[in-house]
Amino acid sequence: MNQILRSLLMLVTVAALVAPASLSAADEAELAAIEQTARDYLEGGTNGDVDRLRRAFHSSCVLKFTRHGAYQEWPVQDYLARIRPGRRSQRSTHILFMDFAGSCAVVKVRIDDGERTFIDFLSLLKIDEEWKIVGKIFYRQDLNSATSGGD
Secondary structure, eight states, rough: OHHHHHHHHHHHHHHHHHSSOOHHHHHHHHHHHHHHHHHHHHHHHHHHHHHHHHHHHEHHHHEEEEEEEEEEEEEEEHHTTTTTTTTOOEEEEEEEEEEEETTEEEEEEEEEEESSSEEEEEEEEEEEEEEEEEEEEEEEEEETTTOOOOO
């Protein structure tokens, strides 16, 4: 019983140390704007809305990943050109994590389409009062095979 109480006390102490501090109204507004950019990315991709996707990305963004262990880069303009306007994808999307400091932010998202799961790490900068994705790295796991990797 003593061990259980000690473990419970340790858990409560750790939870108190890592619990987020309350955010200021300005920080909450920044997080809401960052989330909106992430939603433009996710929902734009899901709905084949190229304009919404374009709104999320900075025009010079580069997607970076590995394919069969080799480093690859893909300019966002090439990525956007592959989107079929108006074509809705059957997938679920989730924002897993967001954080920011000043004009820099990071967002982790998950996209599941039944065949693959993508984990994307989005780097954002606040440029001219708008949050833009300036970099994206991602990991793809194929669910129906043993292969995983970039794309």
